[in-house]
Amino acid sequence: MLEKFQNHLLHNFPFLNGKKLLLATSGGIDSMVMVHLFLQLNYKIAIAHCNFQLRGLESFDDQNFVQDYAAAKDVPVFITQFDAKAFAEDYKLSTQVAARELRYNWFYELLETEKYDYILTAHHADDNLETFLINLSRGTGLDGLTGIPAQNERVMRPLLALSQQEIEKYAELNAVHWREDSSNASDKYLRNQIRHHLLPMFKELNPNFQTSFQKTQRYLQEAASMVEDATIMIYQQVASQEEESIKFDIKQLKKLPNYKSYLYQWLNEFGFTAWDDIYDLVQSQSGKQVFSAEYRLLKDRDFLIVVPLDLEKEKQEYFIEKDQKEVKIPLKLAFHKAATLSSVSNKTIFVDSNKLQYPLVLRHWEEGDQFQPFGMNGKSKKISKLFKDEKLSLLDKENTWLLCSNKSIVWVIGIRQDERFKIENTTQNILKIELEE
Structure with missing residues (x-):
């Protein structure tokens, strides 16, 4: 697998060579295998570990494990501790979302203060599949089915080409030690329910399910790219910007074979969700409107107009x-x-x-x-x-x-x-x- 991974990096992440890389390391099998792979390939790395204090002494055992590993391998290590539960309560977030916010804010701080070039996380192919199924179960557009991006600004996910099975096999063959997160065994979270119950069924029905899924997702990514290109081209023909408003020409809109899809792509970013009402506006009488939290979509004769809501508040x-x-x-x-x-x-x-x-x-x-x-x-x-x-x-x-x-x-x-x-x-x-x- 080392050779496969090296070829994957050379083909998809050639710019990482010679850079200072910050590896997000929880102490679990995925991140410890990632660290081992990059050490074997002699990249310039450091380890970054967040202790969210969510599992009592177990969280501190994870922290000590990562610190000891870094010391034994003579790898720079950065450790921080967060009270994730308190942060979640303060900002009315789920614990998972709070932990993610804290983690990535700190990662970006480290990039700047310690002069590292990229953050690397250990998301792998099975994580990608789980995310796809989570989005599918909740109802999503095409973007929600295209998966976890391999690169997002300065965050890289080089393990997306590897399956959980490959990672486990590599760990076994190379005596990679890791810490098992006890929360992974719980069905409290939707992701764990999918991992424990749904995925085994798919893989039993089709032993090559992972490969088939990756092929399907590539098609979806290509389709999403085509949709984005078409959306931009058609937007220039149908829409015009006027100060803080955007006007869509209904006559030009109706000439499109599937104008509803284009409206979804254009209006989704403004927070609209009442899509049936929006589509009905095209045929409605002038003066009808649909609201999102910050905008309204108004039918004005031959145009649909997006304008921001006037939130009246005292200027302080x-x-x-x-x-x-x-x-x-x-x-x-x-x-x-x-x-x-x-x-x-x-x-x-x-x-x-x-x-x-x-x-x-x-x-x-x-x-x-x-x-x-x-x-x-x-x-x-x-x-x-x-x-x-x-x-x-x-x-x-x-x-x-x-x-x-x-x-x-x-x-x-x-x-x-x-x-x-x-x-x-x-x-x-x-x-x-x-x-x-």
């Missing part, structure tokens, strides 16, 4: 002076000088103080606000898109505050820091900003 701004140590209204913030970086979270950020322009401003988000999310190499993102990705409710969005320097967003408080104010090698004055209870 609070100013923070340079020597101010704390803020108590509208939320509690503490400002401290720091000598070095310490543990970061959604409630704590570190910024280069010399990049700030005072007074700082606390305000609500406004339509059109953009920032450069930490870890995305300077790419801009709309705050509204961030809220969508975070799956915030309307109330949560209204209660979210921005910390701003001049006209630039420093921090979407409690969610994401801006890239432009990060700590760099040349930083002389570090400012620690904490969101307090």
Whole structure:
């Protein structure tokens, strides 16, 4: 399998060679095999382990196991601990989603502070199949069936070409030691139910089910790519942008052989879900409309028009002076000088103080606000898109505050820091900003 894996890396991830790689390592069989493979191939790696404190002493045994392994192999290791349950309660998230948020935020911090190039996770072919079935069971569009991406920004998943069976066989042949997560035996989670009960049935019916699935998913990915290309081309013929609204020409729309599919692709990102009502708008009388959380779709004569909802709220701004140590209204913030970086979270950020322009401003988000999310190499993102990705409710969005320097967003408080104010090698004055209870 080592040769197969090496060829897979050379063909699909040639850019990893010579780079500094951060391997997300839980201590389980998948991540320990991944570490072993990259050590055998002499890549420059380090290990990153998160202790979410979800399984009592078992979580700390996992942490000790990873630390001891790294020491024995002389591999750099980074360890952090999170109270995942408390974080989940604070942000009204499931424990799994909370753990994922904490994990990836920390990974991106490590990439920047420790100068690593990529994060590698140990998702494999069976994980991909399970994700497909989860999305299928919940109802999904084509995108939900195309699987876990092999690359997502700076996150790489090099084991997707390997099955669970191949990983287990490799571990056995190469005496790879690992820790078994006791929660994997529970049917509490849908993923485990699929893994324990549904997949064995499929594989019993068809011993080559995994191979057949991978072939099907390749077809789906190719189809998704074609759909995306067609959607962009047709959009240019049917749609026009006017300030904050988008107009779809109904006469041109009706010429399409399957305009409902195009409407789904175009409107899905605006949070619409009442698809039957949307499709009926095409034939409805002028003035009819359908709402999502942030937008409305209006039938106006020969056009369907997407416009943002006017969320009426008082424009509030609070100013923070340079020597101010704390803020108590509208939320509690503490400002401290720091000598070095310490543990970061959604409630704590570190910024280069010399990049700030005072007074700082606390305000609500406004339509059109953009920032450069930490870890995305300077790419801009709309705050509204961030809220969508975070799956915030309307109330949560209204209660979210921005910390701003001049006209630039420093921090979407409690969610994401801006890239432009990060700590760099040349930083002389570090400012620690904490969101307090």
